Structure formats: structure tokens, C-alpha cells
Amino acid sequence: MSGLPRSSHALVTGGGRGIGREIASALARAGATVTVVGRNRATLDDAIASGSAHFAGVADVADQAAISATIKEAAARQPIDILIANAGVAESAPFAKSDAALFRRMIDVDFMGVVHAVQAVLPSMKDRRYGRIIAVASTAGLRGYAYASAYSAAKHAVVGLVRSLALELASTGVTVNAVCPGFTDTDLLAGSIDNIVKKTGRSREQAVAELSRHNPQGRLITPAEVADTVLWLCGEGAGAITGQAIAVAGGEI
Template identity: 75%
Template sequence: MAAFPRSTHALVTGGGRGIGRAIAASLVQAGATVTVLGRNRDGLDEAVAAGAAHFGVVADVANEASVTQAIAEAAARQPIDLLIANAGAAESAPFMKSDAALFQRMIDVNLMGVVHAAHAVLKPMTERREGRIVAVASTAGLKGYSYVSAYCAAKHAVVGFVRALALEVAASGVTVNAVCPGFTDTDLVAGSLDLIMKKTGRSREQAVAELAKHNPQGRLVAPAEVADTVLWLCGPGASAVTGQAIAVAGGEI
């Protein structure tokens, strides 16, 4: 596990729950000062109270002005060295029932949420000639899944953005990578399980098996496994790793 001095400031979007909270907690345990960003103040305060973060700032990642203001508030406390752009959302529907508004929602949160956060931190990072940006994408950014065409399109866009930005800043000391989890045991996946149960009448165990079958290991990924990959990418041992999209998915990709 990477060890960071307390002077290292990490900001995790969507850090109040799920994978984001696991990443934030792992960074705290590794010694970093951690700020979590999200829409729900109660969730952020709970993460701070539980020791999974030191500070919380409220913003909607789909809103550029909101993100810029919140990140400026966090950076005024301490310059941001590590950005984990984790916030995301998933909606499922057959393509013929996926209207332009659904596609726009998926792009606004999953792609533009990463773009807004990267814009807010990149200039100071390049001026200091050091920094890490890690986007939490998905295996849906590396392959297709039925009934989530808008989500897959947005996550593929995140991976393309990461690859392009990594080249643009490669000589600056800043690395840009994506982590692509498969189906992970979070509340977001719990919503998918509820939908499967409602539509098919299957039990929760059967619904879990429906998602786990995509993973050759036959299980859901643990949030801590995603967090460990992020920690490595943020550490000194990954200084030469940039522009990558690393699947954490039991061999699915």
C-alpha cells in the first residue's frame, strides 16, 4: 500500500458512499488528507464522522460552477495533489426507450463530472509539476452491456478522455488514468439487483448470480479491491503509468 505524507491532499468525488467512500477511507489509512465531494451533505458528514475522510464539500458534479467552487474551497485549505473522479450514475433501459434526455444525464454525470473536476485541479498540478488524476470508469467503458447503452457510451467517453489528457500532460509530471471496475458490491449495484428482482421475480441470490456471471471468478468485486488499485496509481511506483484503463473485474476483460 502506498504511504502518503499528511501534506498530500486527495479529493474524491462521490466520496460519501460506495466505491468513493472505500477509496477515501483507504487514502486516509495511507496517511493522506482527504476531502470528499458529493451532493448529499449528510452522507459527507457521516463519512467524516466515521473517519473515512477529513473534510466534505457539497457540489453536483454535473454542474461546472458548483464543482469549480467546491474544489476551490478545498484547495484553499490545502493544494490538491490527487483527484479521484469517482462520482457516477447508471440508468438502464432498452435503447428504443432511451431518449436524448437519458443520454444527456449519463453524459453530464459520468463524463462531464470527470471533465469539470479535472479542469478545476489541472493547472495547479502542472504548475507544481506533480499530481495524479484517476477516473473511476467501468468495464462498461471497455465493452458493451445490454440495456445500458447511454451508460456505456458515457463511460467509453471517460476512457477516451483519460487517454487523450494523459498524452497532453505527459511531460508535466501529472499522470491520468482510469480504473474500470466490473459489477461491484455497492448501493448502486443494489439498485440494479432490485430492478432485476422486480422485473423477473427472481430472489436476491438469483439476481446477484445474474450480475456475478459476468465475472469469471463468479462474484461481485469488493469496493476495497478498487480502492487498492487507485492507491497504487496514486503512489510513486506508478509514476510511469499514464493513459491506462485498468479493469478490476476478475478477468472479465
């Protein structure tokens, strides 16, 4: 696997915890200068203290003005070569109980959060004729899941954006891809497991088994497996890989 270009600056949204934190750490170990962005200053500061990142900015990706200002500040230190649009939320509900507000929350964070971040970094990448844009989507962007119509719709939108934007930017030196993890062992998933336990009366072990059954390998994905895929896509040897939605899901897709 080819390494990162020298002195790369990577910005990771939702980089304070979970998959984003693991991606930030992998990029930092590979030699990139890493800026993490999120809503919680404490988790961002902890990422810096642990060596997973070098700089941090507080912003909600759903707030275009806030994320644009934060990215502008980061780019003033060093132009951004790599964007990992990872920030996301997940809520589940039967479609009949999924009101407009639920759909808006999923779209605003999971889809428009990607749009806002890409719009902020893209002009500079095009001017410099180099960039790696990677959206962390989900297998929910490649197939449907019952009781997750709003989340699945938002993630499908992310995959559609990636495929279209990759074609638009194919001659610019900027690649655009998505990674689509299956159910991954993070604190976000832990919240979903708690919700299953609360609503169904199942044990925690039964809830984990219910989610793991989607993966033919019979397990949850690890954040490190997602980060390794992202790191490959960021490397110099992945210049011909664009417009792809890569499932990290043990054969589920």
C-alpha cells in the same frame, strides 16, 4: 508498493458512499488529507465522523460552477495533489426506450462530471508539476453491455478522455488513469438488483447470480479491491503509469 508523497491532499468526488467512500478511507489510512465531495451532506458528514475523510463539500459534479467553487475552496486549504473522479450514476434501459434525456443524464454526470473536476484541479497540478488524476470508470467503458447503452457510452467517453489527456500531460508530472471495476457490491448495484427483481420477477439471489456471471471468478467485486488499485496508482512508484484503463473485474476483460 511505494507510499503516497508526504502531506498529500486528495479530493474524492462521490466520496460519501460506495466505492468513493472506500477510496477516501484508504487514502486517509495511507496518510493523505482527504476531502470528499457529493450531493448528500449527511453521507459526507458520516464519512468525516467515521474517519474516512477530513473535509467535505456539497456539490453536483454535473454543475460546473458548483464543483469548481467547491474544489477552489478545498484547494485554498491545501493544494490538491490527487483527484479521484468517482461520482457517477447508472441507469439501464433498452436502447429503444433510452430517450435523449437518459443519455444526457449519463453524459452530464458520468462524463462531464469528470471533465469539470479535472478542469478545476489541473492548472495547479501543472504549475506544481505533480498530480495524480484517477477516474473511476467501469468495465462498461471497455466493452458493451446490453440494456446499458447510455451508461456504456458515457464510460467509454471517460476512458477516451483519460487516454488522450495522459498523452497531453505526459511531460508535466501529472498522470491520468482510469480504474474500471466490474459489477461491484455497493448500494448503487443494489438498486440495479432491485430493478432486475422488479422487472423480471427473479429472486434477489438469481439477480445477483446474473450479474456475477460476467466475472469469471463468479462473484461481485468488493469496493476495497477497487480502492487498493487506486491507492497504488496514487503512490510515488506509479509515476510511469499513465493513460491506462485498469480493469478490476476478475478476468472479465
